Amino acid sequence: MNANxxxxxxxxxxxxxxxxxxxxxxxxTGKKGSGLGKEYLYDVKDLAKIDPNxxxxxxxxxxxxxxxxxxxxxxxxxxxxxxxxGDRAIRIFAQSGNLLDEIxxxxxxRCLTVADDDKIYIGIxxxxxxxxxxxxxxASWDSLGERAVLTSIAVSKSDVLVADAGNRxxxxxxxxxxxxxxxxxxxxxxxxxxxxxxxxxxxxxxxRDGLLRVVNPGLRRIEAYTFDGDLEFWWGKFSSAVExxxxxxxxxxxAILENESFVTCEKGLIRVKIYxxxxxxxCVVAGPEQLIEGGASRVSEFxxxxxxxxxxxxxxxxxxxxxLDTINNVVxxxxxxxxxx
Amino acid sequence: xxRFDNIIIGMALSLILCGVTIGAERFPPPDFVETDxxxxxxxxxxxxxxxxxxxDAVVLLAALGLSSYLVLRRRSRRAIFVLxxxxxxxxxxxxKGCVCSVGAVQNIVxxxxxxxxxxxxxxxxxxxxxxxxxxxxxxxxxxxxxxxxAIQDLVLLRPISVPNWLESGxxxxxxxxxxxxxxxxxxxxxxxxxxxxxxxxxxxxxxNLNILIIxxxxxxxxxxxxxxxxxxxxxxxVLLRQLSRLSKWRVTITPDECxxxxxxxxxxxxxxxxxxxxxxxxxxYSRSKKRLAILILLLPxxxxxxxxxxxxxxxxxxxxxxxxxxxxxxxxxxxxxxxxTTDASLAFRATGKEQKELYAxxxxxxxxxxxxxxxxxxxxxxxxxxxxxxxxVWRKRTDYEAGRAGCLACGRCFQYCPKEHxxxxxxxxxxxxx
Numbered sequence: 001m002n003a004n005x006x007x008x009x010x011x012x013x014x015x016x017x018x019x020x021x022x023x024x025x026x027x028x029t030g031k032k033g034s035g036l037g038k039e040y041l042y043d044v045k046d047l048a049k050i051d052p053n054x055x056x057x058x059x060x061x062x063x064x065x066x067x068x069x070x071x072x073x074x075x076x077x078x079x080x081x082x083x084x085x086g087d088r089a090i091r092i093f094a095q096s097g098n099l100l101d102e103i104x105x106x107x108x109x110r111c112l113t114v115a116d117d118d119k120i121y122i123g124i125x126x127x128x129x130x131x132x133x134x135x136x137x138x139a140s141w142d143s144l145g146e147r148a149v150l151t152s153i154a155v156s157k158s159d160v161l162v163a164d165a166g167n168r169x170x171x172x173x174x175x176x177x178x179x180x181x182x183x184x185x186x187x188x189x190x191x192x193x194x195x196x197x198x199x200x201x202x203x204x205x206x207x208r209d210g211l212l213r214v215v216n217p218g219l220r221r222i223e224a225y226t227f228d229g230d231l232e233f234w235w236g237k238f239s240s241a242v243e244x245x246x247x248x249x250x251x252x253x254x255a256i257l258e259n260e261s262f263v264t265c266e267k268g269l270i271r272v273k274i275y276x277x278x279x280x281x282x283c284v285v286a287g288p289e290q291l292i293e294g295g296a297s298r299v300s301e302f303x304x305x306x307x308x309x310x311x312x313x314x315x316x317x318x319x320x321x322x323x324l325d326t327i328n329n330v331v332x333x334x335x336x337x338x339x340x341x
Numbered sequence: 342x343x344r345f346d347n348i349i350i351g352m353a354l355s356l357i358l359c360g361v362t363i364g365a366e367r368f369p370p371p372d373f374v375e376t377d378x379x380x381x382x383x384x385x386x387x388x389x390x391x392x393x394x395x396x397d398a399v400v401l402l403a404a405l406g407l408s409s410y411l412v413l414r415r416r417s418r419r420a421i422f423v424l425x426x427x428x429x430x431x432x433x434x435x436x437k438g439c440v441c442s443v444g445a446v447q448n449i450v451x452x453x454x455x456x457x458x459x460x461x462x463x464x465x466x467x468x469x470x471x472x473x474x475x476x477x478x479x480x481x482x483x484x485x486x487x488x489x490x491a492i493q494d495l496v497l498l499r500p501i502s503v504p505n506w507l508e509s510g511x512x513x514x515x516x517x518x519x520x521x522x523x524x525x526x527x528x529x530x531x532x533x534x535x536x537x538x539x540x541x542x543x544x545x546x547x548x549n550l551n552i553l554i555i556x557x558x559x560x561x562x563x564x565x566x567x568x569x570x571x572x573x574x575x576x577x578x579v580l581l582r583q584l585s586r587l588s589k590w591r592v593t594i595t596p597d598e599c600x601x602x603x604x605x606x607x608x609x610x611x612x613x614x615x616x617x618x619x620x621x622x623x624x625x626y627s628r629s630k631k632r633l634a635i636l637i638l639l640l641p642x643x644x645x646x647x648x649x650x651x652x653x654x655x656x657x658x659x660x661x662x663x664x665x666x667x668x669x670x671x672x673x674x675x676x677x678x679x680x681x682t683t684d685a686s687l688a689f690r691a692t693g694k695e696q697k698e699l700y701a702x703x704x705x706x707x708x709x710x711x712x713x714x715x716x717x718x719x720x721x722x723x724x725x726x727x728x729x730x731x732x733x734v735w736r737k738r739t740d741y742e743a744g745r746a747g748c749l750a751c752g753r754c755f756q757y758c759p760k761e762h763x764x765x766x767x768x769x770x771x772x773x774x775x
Contacts, residue, residue, distance in 0.1 A: 005501075008501060012561075012565060015559075016562070019554065022552075022554040022558070023537070023555055026555075028531075
């Protein structure tokens with residue numbers, strides 16, 4: 001009988017102690033986190049660490065302040081002048097950083113390119129405007145509709161290629177602004193998957209092989225199209241590792257070097273990397289440690305909602321890489337200092 | 342006028358938010374062209390239809406009425422048990438323990454102190470109906486309607502008695518809990534009764550692990566000690582106890598007259614049966630009289646001391662409020678006393694709101710806790726004082742009685758009374774006759 005009472009007493013005492021401990025340890029404000037192990041964490045900081053041996057570039061000049069509060073695109077002309085699209089203007093800088101000229105616009109530009117004849121093609125929300133070097137507007141093409149979000153322009157000899165992220169299509173115009181054809185619409189018969197664009201980043205460029213290169217960011221790859229819209233090949237793979245593209249939609253922007261290698265920019269996990277013409281990973285130009293103040297620890301603060309925080313990139317004939325930091329609105333110039341393996 | 346201003350500000354904020362929403366929609370969502378996946382249209386689950394809330398109120402009213410009938414007229418433990426199981430299934434597992442009368446206390450308090458908060462009619466009904474029934478019929482809500490009581494009652498298999506001194510001491514916690522719940526609800530800090538509801542995780546078959554552990558521990562204790570939550574913790578039980586003291590009709594152990602057989606003496610697992618008392622010993626009488634006089638004089642002092650102590654704890658108690666916690670965090674971050682940020686501090690900084698404004702808000706809330714602490718402590722002091730006074734008051738009792746406040750009207754004691762057996766026999770005979 002006594003043993004029974006002792007057993008009940010101990011049991012009740014134990015239950016009271018456990019309940020009190022559970023109550024004390026109860027996290028009502030969530031400050032202790034989920035309590036899950038490290039294997040469940042999406043730790044971007046770890047991913048942001050890059051082997052220093054892979055970084056073959058260094059910043060070679062003082063960064064250039066654009067003076068914009070919201071910059072979007074960068075382009076170089078044949079003389080090496082730097083064109084920046086931001087706020088409601090285009091600013092043209094010498095490589096020394098001196099402001100050469102400014103073209104005021106009626107609306108915010110998202111992208112631009114400078115043709116060999118020095119005409120400036122600017123994507124302003126849903127239409128293209130063409131300017132001369134003196135800042136005179138030469139043409140304003142028809143609007144592509146409310147849904148259009150123009151994010152990239154490239155000019156070849158007689159064609160202007162425009163990336164419309166809103167409509168998920170590439171538009172091919174002649175230089176007078178006449179629409180010739182549309183490229184990249186989903187077409188099973190032509191084996192075209194269509195562009196998957198979760199955020200307003202959709203870049204293109206024309207390579208020296210005469211093919212159009214277009215980022216398909218949702219598929220984390222760069223696709224090669226003929227100007228007639230045939231998909232020839234693609235490269236790029238999804239991976240959180242440095243060799244691949246990660247997140248919902250990367251790369252956000254790219255440029256093509258003289259040797260036809262690709263310089264890619266990724267958002268979220270902000271990295272600028274080099275791939276050879278076949279798409280094999282070559283090296284890193286700069287990672288979060290080099291590109292973000294505070295380094296890897298601040299990676300996750302940027303690009304809220306995946307809608308912002310994409311850097312743009314341009315290259316010159318000497319292989320220097322001009323990165324438009326859209327967070328600080330500065331241009332940073334990187335030069336190769338080490339030979340790759 | 343103030344209301345009108347609030348409406349204007351609200352409309353302006355809504356318009357700004359609409360602007361943000363339109364801005365966010367500027368870029369169309371992905372269309373997943375490569376997989377033919379169609380993005381489903383976002384659907385917002387509608388609120389529970391009003392009709393069900395009224396049904397809940399009607400079920401509550403019916404359950405309380407039936408419980409009163411079963412406890413006072415039918416005097417059937419079996420029927421009370423069946424109703425209790427129904428209530429557990431309906432209000433507990435089916436309605437997921439919400440709305441519950443216990444937590445409704447906080448809604449009522451908040452509506453008193455926050456004029457922008459309106460109590461839903463169902464919540465008001467859930468709060469008031471059991472109190473009204475307690476005023477007329479005793480704690481019939483606890484008997485067979487409250488799911489929290491029911492789940493404990495079901496596992497009561499090996500009841501042991503709790504000494505009176507311990508019972509009385511532990512019961513104090515319920516008063517403190519009630520006062521704390523009122524303080525936190527009045528300041529808009531938290532609904533602690535809901536937050537620490539030990540059984541809601543069982544009803545919902547999901548919940549915080551710690552709460553599940555606390556609930557499981559309470560159920561283990563409930564195997565031996567009858568309804569520990571109801572007796573020692575339930576803040577709503579405090580209100581029911583006081584109203585039940587005034588009840589017009591209440592549970593009686595015997596249907597007729599007490600024959601002092603003592604068979605019912607140990608029948609109540611909740612220690613609610615009061616034994617007959619002897620006359621007050623003369624020596625004890627004078628000593629108690631002095632003690633009573635001293636205690637009555639000391640009561641205001643005790644209330645003041647408890648109020649002063651509680652008010653002084655405002656720095657600690659006010660941390661229950663999210664704004665105070667955020668202000669403290671921002672201060673620590675700004676002065677470099679902590680590293681890193683929290684989601685809340687990041688979100689605050691993203692609003693662009695000034696720290697001064699936040700500190701002013703936190704300071705106001707702390708002042709509310711200072712004032713509230715006086716009431717909280719004063720109430721606790723009053724309860725302690727009255728409990729001490731009650732010890733010095735001799736209540737004469739000639740029969741075995743179900744305690745007016747403590748009786749949960751479970752009906753267990755009925756079958757221990759020989760008079761009850763006589764009554765049932767008579768009923769049986771009468772039925773056989775007709």
